[in-house]
Amino acid sequence: MRPTFEELLAGWITRQRWFAGKGRAITELAVETATPLPLRGPAESRHSDVAGSSRTTDDESTLPVTVRHLIITVRQESRTDRYQLFLGFRPELPQRLNHVAIGPTDDGVAYDAVHDAEVTGLLLGGIAGEDEIGPLRFHRMPGVEIDTSPRSLVLGAEQSNTSLVYGDRYICKLFRKIVPGVNPELEIVSALAERGSPHIAKPYGWIETDVAGENTTLAFTQEFLPTACDGWALALTSVRDLYGSLAGTDAGDAGGDFAAESHRLGVATAHLHKEMAAAFPTGAIEAPEVKRMVEGFRRRLESAIAEVPELAAHAGEAHEAFDRLADVEHPIPVQRVHGDYHLGQVMRTPSEWVVLDFEGEPGQPLGERRALDSPLRDVAGMLRSFEYAARHLLFDHPDPRRLAPRAAEWAARNRAAFLAGYSAGGGGIRGDDAVLLRALELSKAAYEVVYEARNRPAWLPIPLAAFTGPGA
Template structure:
């Protein structure tokens, strides 16, 4: 029975959000034949009183399973068709044609051409989604866990593309359906940046070079990254300005600022209860939060990236490109689409520089000796990013510095809980946000 096969299979997939909890039941909400041998399923997974929906591309093989697809087997004659390049071209063709197949709608942006002759390959690095790379031209992201509503990434990138904004990957098409009466994004296709490197990898190369050059400073080592940090800051500010032009903006009044601070205080209390090592830093964090209430009177808010770090940016041969405008995937869609201070993104990138500088020190035998170099690298690149952000028109003055400090510490509190749960050896990295000179190992 198909539901039994899917129940046994889905819990082992990287993108399944309910790992570690038993599946109480699975039902098939939608089953659409896209072409002979290819079905599109939407399934509901029930766990401990909760329900999550996922999409599956189901391949059906009448004969022996080809060796190249055995790793994707679901059951006899059935497999995950995202791995079958002979079938996934149908998605690209349907987007190019603007077809409707049952309840599924395949669409493309106006004035774009989609080369339907490209063959796909599954990108192996992702956790929550599945991306198909078509040749060196396109990347199609399938949103495995479905939340009713338009995905923020499709909404933002399409709006910026219509404005011909820089620093984004060109969108081409998307797939949608209706869930709970709402138009819901199933997948989107963008330009694939084949000749590019992600910011995290480039930053780590710089840090490794610094650690290997025992007598060089962060600005003198062969891997100096500060010029790129400046350019990235400028690109970030320019994207924030485009977002403010493309979407509604607002102002957070004093009462709303107070509510925001109170919410962060509650999260701090919960974090201290879960991670006792955080308790000695609580006064520093509380003081930063209180300063926001004392100083900030009105805070401009707008659409932002929402999950901004070095892994979300790509350096092409000519520029920085910003990706993944989804926001934090685990948060409700309304929260991911809510207006926020653009300094939230700035704070996220500042934390990412600290991570790049320090994560190689986790369990490193020479961590204490290298710590001053990590601090130097982080300070240089943080300041360069902020200088670039200001040069690009980003707002950074007066009370903004107070809010930025509070947002950065709030992000670090979140990171403390995450690392304690998932990577305990990395816990000193976010803890260092409250005491930059702290040892690299607990």
């Protein structure tokens, strides 16, 4: 007996990198909306048969294809999540699409159509034309022009979303897990673009719909930066150069010293925080709220210790840092922040550092991701990223003990350069700011301890070292 469409989706979705419910059984999957999409795109020889159907010029098949946008609900015990799917249906799949097959249905073989460049032009075209298709609304940023001719390619690195790159011009991010409300990335990048910020990729448009009565962001399209290099890759090149240099060579003399870029990144981060403070409301948390924040840090720490007992030996250092923060009596300024800031979220263009992915931690509720916070949370995230860049290569090295001091030197040098740049850019860290920064770093490290224990046990020494490393 052939499985139902919902059963096919339930079996397929658990194997997708962006599915957030791995490890838990699906108790129910239901299709909430299914919107046929009229095909449009770069292939001029394509012609529509009916709405949502077209004949393609694929060398391997001239069979009709239909495309639908779905929002599904997935229930796993007491948890319910929504996901968006961009599905194609063909009588049979050409070979190039076999790897994204979902299975046979009454409407043909279903497949993940984000991988089909013959049909993904309808997303870019819809934004360019500011279309409205059923419940889906496509929007183009005011004053921009969009070339709809480039074909798409799926980026393979992302886990929580799917991004389509159109030629070397545009990148369209599909938010796979749907949370009712405006995505912080659309909100923040749009506001910063209006202020002419040089630290963002130019926005071109977005797709939205109503979910649970709220205007909800489905996708966001920005300028693609083909000549840029992400900060993580640049940092690792520097670390490798240091590891490969002669014994006795310090980090400042190694061929790939990264400290100047870390300083520039610190300046850019401070400027970005100023721009965000100007674009959105700001505030301050008073001493009682600071104490509640500290209690949250303590709960995270105790939860981490319960899961990773090795952390218990370092609990004293953490509680001491939290105690110092609890004693702070003056208000702490808060504003909109990035929320998930690290070297993988920044790109170095020929002229500037550009910051990406302002949606915050995808696993957190939307209200928390949009909440005001200390900008030092972003600073702490970047400092933790320097530690990871410096140390994670040791685990595959034949002589990690010899290189451990060099890793510590690289991390310390680049941390100091970033903080100096942040201060030079107007984001000075003085007095009690350092107390807050240390507490934020250790809270972040407690989260990392749990993550590494679950996913990469060999890397557990990296976050554990935070409790006896810089700032201790």
